Amino acid sequence: MSQKDKMSRKDYKKNTKKKESKQPKKWFKRIILTFITVFLLVVVAGGALFAYYASSAPELTEEDLVGTFSSELLDKDGNVFYTLGGENREYAEANEYPDVMTDAMTAIEDQRFDDHMGIDPIGIARAAIGYVTNQGQIVGGGSTITQQLVKLSVFSTTRADQTLERKAQEAWLALQLERELSKEQIMTLYLNKIHMAGNVYGVATAAEEYYGKSVSELEIHEAALFAGMAKAPNRYSPYANPELAKERRDTVISVMAEEGHITSEEAEQAYNTPIDAGLVELSESDNTALVTDSYVQRVLDEVEEKTDLNPATAGLTIETNIDIDAQQRVFDVLNSDEYVNYINDEVQAAVSLVEADTGKVRALGGGRNTEVLRGVNRATQTKATGSTIKPLSTYGPAIEYLKYSTYHQIVDEAYSYPDGTSLRNYDGQYRGQISMREALVDSRNVPTAKLFNEDLEMNQVEEFMTQLGIPIDPMSLEGELVPSNAISGQMSPLQMSASYAAFANGGQYTEPYTVSKVITQDGQEIDLTPETNQAMSDYTAYMVTDMLKDVASNYNNIVGLGGIPQAGKTGTTNFTDEQLSELGYPSDAVPASWYAGYTSNYSLSVWTGYDNNRKGYLTFNDDSRLLPRHIYREIMQYVSQDVENTDWQMPSSVTEVTVEDGTDPAQLPGPNTPESERVTELFVEGTEPTEQSLNYGEELETPTGLTAEYDEENDELTVTWDEYTLENEDESVSYNLSIDGESSTLSDNELTLTGPPAGDLAITLSVSAYDSTGPEATTTVTVPEPVEEEPEEEETEEEPQTEPEEDNPSEEEETNTDNNQNNDNEESDQEEDAGNGTPPPSDEDQDEETSDGDENPEQDTSNNQNNTDETPDDSDESTNTNDEE
The missing domain is CATH 3.40.710.10 (DD-peptidase/beta-lactamase superfamily)
Incomplete structure (x- = not known):
């Protein structure tokens, strides 16, 4: 291969590597470009949607920012009994609010308040993530103080109204407000507008009502309390829920320290300040407000919990379930000694009255000696x-x-x-x-x-x-x-009365509610009536009620309602041995006492005790523990006057069965079970006992084979019958025989009577065992009258009369004398045989009896023995008395 070819291969490899290295970069650029494009499209689309929503935003006026709308509360008959809002407010200027107050508010509600332009992008991003992760539900978390001011001024706060459109309009108005007002003005409007529980609006008003001071004099712990209350004023009220209020206040103090608004030393001092330090009574001159205060508190909580509307500012018409007459009665019973003798002024009480079949709360009593509004509502607090x-x-x-x-x-x-x-x-x-x-x-x-x-x-x-x-x-x-x-x-007493109402209502439970309907300022109606559910079977409700009727009956002298059917249960709490020792209380001291009772119409629960165990105690063995029962009677008697009070009807799912007491499992009474050992109880249909108890013996039957035969030749009556056999071989049987009214108790199944009385004789026979006697068998037998032989008259010739010899009686006199003696002996034998069923006595005995004229001692002995074998009539009574003891 040439050098040129080698170089070409190298060049090829280089070129190939360069192309491979550039490939991932191209894909990354495409992803970035795609993301940017999508983001821009979303921004544009979102902007367009935002603009569309903002164009329909309501106008925000100065009156909206400053004013509020009052809400009206209607009773069960539609009459206004309370007006809330727009009346207890003091406006403070910006320079009157101390830095500690504004610092506390921004620390807990809007930490970037001084930097944003009305909306907080970070908060919005957090809310957007929540919107996505919660399937399109607005979960909050993005509202600035400016947005909250807008919301309190022109929007509702219901969950149903937490929509993108509303949020967009809120943000748009917040942006506009930031352009027109300074941060100081916005904060001042907000602090003057927020609800501070009950009928108190604005922090300046709260400073006067809660601490009796000017807002400018607020200390760290006080400012932190008010800042914490802004989120849920009734929930974090130091009067109604001091523990929750302290927890929330301390959270604000912690954030203030983290943000550098206060030093760690100042924070520690604020932490250690009791939540009730410096608090004054929330007084109210209108007695009607005091009477209904506990109920109104529950109404406000219920409306806010179920609708997110603020009754103090939203201008609502609230249809409640309050019975003004019943509420007045509850107030009077708790706040005077006219009805109940309270042991002192320190002991407290709480009452909840619920309509049994609807769950409507008719009256609430939050405490005794009530002199403040929005105080502790013990009727809704757990005990x-x-x-x-x-x-x-x-x-x-x-x-x-x-x-x-x-x-x-x-x-x-x-x-x-x-x-x-x-x-x-x-x-x-x-x-x-x-x-x-x-x-x-x-x-x-x-x-x-x-x-x-x-x-x-x-x-x-x-x-x-x-x-x-x-x-x-x-x-x-x-x-x-x-x-x-x-x-x-x-x-809580409210929960207790509602739960017991289900027993009164055949097992159907309805969540207790004070508000039936809310009508908003724009006419929207919100139905708050809860559903009724079958919480338990009707047999459970009836059987529990039947047992609890016995409780009410046992305490009829205290809780009696003049014959009105009712059921109830007592309750007493206890100190531990350590607490008794620490507090120096006697062994019979108890912290609190309850009574929960109901009729077919109402369920009423009553609690009595002390807010602090160190303030006092009730005594188990005296009348102080009975206070709830006295309160119950006074209220239940009153509300039951003009309604039909019916008894509960046993459902078909329940069976009433008489059983033998003490059997386990339950058994039906045996034939000989005494009445004192029979009890009637309730069983779920299909679970009734079927087995019969033989603890008191088996059922005794009529004896069989009863026959009676008279032997005229021997002048003997023989009565026989079949031997009776018991299933329990260890138990003995005796026979009760009566012949012509003369009774005997025998162990054998035969009796021979010599010389029975003449005539038609009625004979009865029964069996005794297990201290019981069975049915009788009867028969009759005829014993003929004895035939006496007439002496024959002899014809004699008349003889000359001579003087009779005195020493030699005549033959006729001898005959009469012998006959008389024989008759006497025969009667004596018959008397002895009838009593003993034994052969006649010897001539010696006969002579003794005849000469003395006494009754047969052997017959007396036999009769006495028979009486001993019989169970005396009062033996069962003695036994039963011992069993009961």
Whole structure:
């Protein structure tokens, strides 16, 4: 090969390598050009769409920026009972707001406020990513303070209104606003406009209402609180939710320190300031506002949660479910001593009244001695439930999933949780084997814990409670069900009354709601009525109700409603031994007490206790623990006056069966089961017992083969019958024989009676065993009258009368004397034979009896022995009394 050829190959390889190296670069350029082209197209298209949306944006006026629209709240009859908004506001100038306030607001709401032009590109990009990843749903995160001001002024805040069009218009108006106003003016308008919970608007107003000071005097912790409240004012109110408010306030303080607005020392000092430091009472002179305050709080929360509308500024018409008369009654009962004797002014109470078949909340009581608005609403705060949770956590699920009867047997005995913690009953006693009804009615902790931890699956309990609107978290402080949730948990009075309403309503549950409809300023109607769901079977609802009716009956002297059918459950929380020791409280001190009860119309739950355990305690053994029951009666009696109160009807899925008490599993009573040992309980259809108990013996039948024969020659009556055999060979049988009214108790199946009385004799025979007597067999026999021989008269010739010899009686006299003696002996023999069924006594005995004229001692002995064999009539009563004891 020539040199030229070699060079050509080298050149070829070089040229080939160059072409290969240039190939990837061309593809990269094409990708970049494509991306840029697509980006430009998107920008152009987006710009065009933005321009289109912006062209239809509403006009933003000074009145919009400054003013607000009030909302009206209507009661269940359509009457306005509360007006919210547009009345409690103070306007502050820019120079009145301290730097600490504006720094706190920008730190938590808009950190680039001083740099952007009304919209924040970084925030918009973050929102756009969220829009894509959430399948076209606007998730927020891109709004600046300027945009929020626009939104509060001219747009609604509902989720349904979070559209691209609305966002585009909001951004466009924000850009326009930034051109017309300075940053200082925008911030001042915003701080004057934002809602600060309840009927308080603007930070300047909040400073006066919350701290009694001018806005210019706000400290770091106070400014941080107000900045944190801007996101959700009612949720982060220091009066209503102090714990959440502190958590949110501390978050703001942390961000302020990170942004360099405050030093670490200032932040630490602010952290350590209690959330209630410096707070003053939110007073209100209008008593109507105080009466309805707890209810109004729930209305505002509900509207914001379900619609994202701000009732304080949106000019809404809100149709609520409040019963003004019932609400007034709740307020009066809680805030006076006219109805209930409260132990002191410190003890608190909370009430929730729900319509059983609709879930409509008719009244709420958030506390006693209410003198402030937007204070703590205990009716919606979770509390330790005590035993009121038992029907929800244990007995309801046991019937629903395991189809246990109200008779189901459980052993009440010493018991420990799986972790070894021992569990006691309230009385420190154990009752042994008892029914599920007894366990619930007497609120026994051990049987309840056994059902919960040994019989039920936790997923069953969780499903049952979730269907009743009870979230497992925070119901269980552990975030999941734990063994102790059998007898206690965390629920609010509102949740409790709504859950119990499902028992009253045949198992149907409706989420409790205070608002039926919201009408916006432009006429849009938003229906907030929740759906009703079948949370449990009708048999579960009825059987739980039937057991809880016994609870209400036991406390009829306190909760009685004059015969109105009702059901209910008590509950008491407990201190630990360590807490009792630390607080110096007596052993019978308890933190709180509950009563949850219902009729066919209303479900009412009542909690009483202290906001702080150090403020006081209730006493288990005195009337203080009974406060919830007294409150319940006063309210339930009132609301039940003008409605029809019906009893619950047993559904076809439930069967009422009488069983023998103590049998396990349940058995039908045997033929000899005493009435005192029979109980009537409820069973799910198809699970009724079919086996009959023989604990008190088998059914005794009529004796067979009863015959009676009279032997005239020997003057003997013989009665015989078939031998009776019991299934239980260890049990003995006796026979009860009656002949012409004369009774005997025998062990043999035959009796021979010598010299029976003459006539038609009725004979009855029955069998006795197991302390019971069976039916009688009867027969009759005829014993003829004895025939007496007449003496023959002899014809004699008349003889001359002579003087009779006194020492020699005549033949006729001797004959009569002999006959009389024989008759006497015969009667004596018959009496003895009739009593004993034995041969006649010897002549010696006969002579003794005849001469003495006494009754036969052997006959007395025999009769006494027979009486001893019989069971006295009062022996069963004695036994039953011992069983009951």
